Amino acid sequence: MSANEVFDLLLAIIGGAVRVGTPYLFVSLGECLTEKSGRINLGLEGVLVFSAMAGFSGAYLTGSPWVGVLLAGISGAGLALLHGLLCSLPRVSDIATGIALMLFGAGLAFYLVKPLIQPQAPQIPSINLGAWSDSPSVQSALSINALFPLGVVLALLLAWGLRNTRWGLVVRMVGDSSDAARALGTSVNGVRIAATTAGGFIAGLGGASLSLYYPGSWNEGLSSGQGLIAVALVIFARWSPLRCLGAALLFGGAGAIGPALQSVGVGGGYYLFNAVPYALTLAILVATCSPKRALKGAPMELGLSR
């Protein structure tokens, strides 16, 4: 491998980090908000598939990718609302509900998309940051999903909002001590349902990014565990929206290794390279968790840290 090839490979991985990392970013932000309120939504995997389908159909039927993005967010919020409502019933575990939603969301998506099966829908435009260079590999690496800046803004907004606004305080209080929240007359379930629904909306934007930007078409293997990785990613990011941004890029980069190697002609072990994000997630969980103490920064009410 020559120096030029190594450079191309690095560029492909960096470009891939943003391309592959955008869905991770949105789902992890949605999950972060949900978990801050004291619930864990494993069903975001289902939300991702379902909203990817909704975004694809919306964009295809109206011809505008942004209608698709909006529809993806709304359908993600709808599915997450179901999660929030179910978990508010007594003795219903949020983990089990998440598993159910994972299967339900995927089943609904596969069912509803059948009459709409099309090779492509109008795509989300990309922002060309590489226009200054005349090397095509630099240009392709630096053309960025228009949703990505939105995700960055959202991460900043969430970080600021959770820390500095009344709403943020209420969400964190419900997540840290439902007893304190009840004593103050806050509706614990109400806040959690709202946070879960809002989280579903954000995760839905990630779904739109899957079906309308990269890979950019609909197929049933569109999301294979990205939603789930995002749940683990939030643990890695210690429930901080800003660290979610960094973690999403890291995981995007890990996910881009396989395709990047393939693009420079290294084909062997393709499936193994694709499994790198899962293995990385597991390794990080093993390295950071401990049976003796709750995780630092974890919402106290979260089933995960108890």
Place this chain on the structure above:
Amino acid sequence: MFKPRSWHGAAEALLLPAGALAAALLAFGVFVWFGGGDPSEAWVLLFKGAFGDAFSWQNTLQRAAPLMLTALAVALPARAGLTVIGGEGALVLGALGCAGLPYLLPGLSGTGGMLLVLVAGALVGAAWVALPGVLRQQRGVNETISSLLLGYIAVALFKHFVEGPMRDPASLNKPSTRPLAESLRIGPISVDSVLGDVHWGLVLGLLLCLIAGLWLSFTASGFALRVVGGNARAARLVGLPTNTLIVLACALGGAAAGLAGALEVAAVHTSANASVIAGLGYTGILVSFVARHNPWAIPPVAILFGGFAAAGSLLQRRMGLPDASVLVLQGFAFVFILAAEALRGRLFQLQVPRMVRLRIVPPARRAAT
């Protein structure tokens, strides 16, 4: 005051899942109706395709066998208090182990060899699901997330080996491992009877569910496991080996799922290929939840959902519904089963609102009596 009666618990155990399934079927009907189909036709086809004639019964039982085993993979850890859903991963690696053993021991043949390939599958599955248990006990890693991640890693490993080092050069269109030798394959129970080509995996599944139920109900270690699942701290205080029991439950469950994968290879596909990755592990989760993680309730539930899966192709042919319609039905069933859990212990109080009012007795009067 409302007095719970002794039969209430048993009646609820039957009524709640039955009601939830009925609600799921109803919701599915509404769903079909929105799509312009006739709900009653869908319901009829669903039961015809599952239990209508001897052929559909064969199809149903064929599909129920692996579901019983993958459901055990969820149920046993669940009784120890863990939500492990690594059945899919254990299944595909069990299939790989079963197909892979003849690569290591080329001379394998006969009944002994057949048992060995099954054991190989079970062992691989056991190790794969024991891992989340170990990680949780040693490192405090959430077992649901780790088992799901391991599932994706298992599928990647499976594809890597089947399409790479273990690929049979003769399999051109569909990458497969080398087919198992004729003498290692598992045949039908009895071709001439009504059972047709239903294979021995069904008997194995029924037997293991029976044994698992007996173990949980009637042995000291089974009881200890249920104590751990009920209250891990209390179990530790009375000196039960909590870690060992939890890992054991995971390993046994994983062995069941690995066996399911091995059976898929040895009795159905004859080699490990992409057909093994059919979501049987995920349907097993649903089966276990509907059966409330009770091994004795698993076989009937597995037969029901095996039947729905079998009816899927009929729905597709006759009504033009997408093949994912069975997934939608399963999704509805899962959601309603969980919602029904909220009614447990209260089902018989709901019907009489007067009772609710009676329970709100002013504190002063309560003190006086």
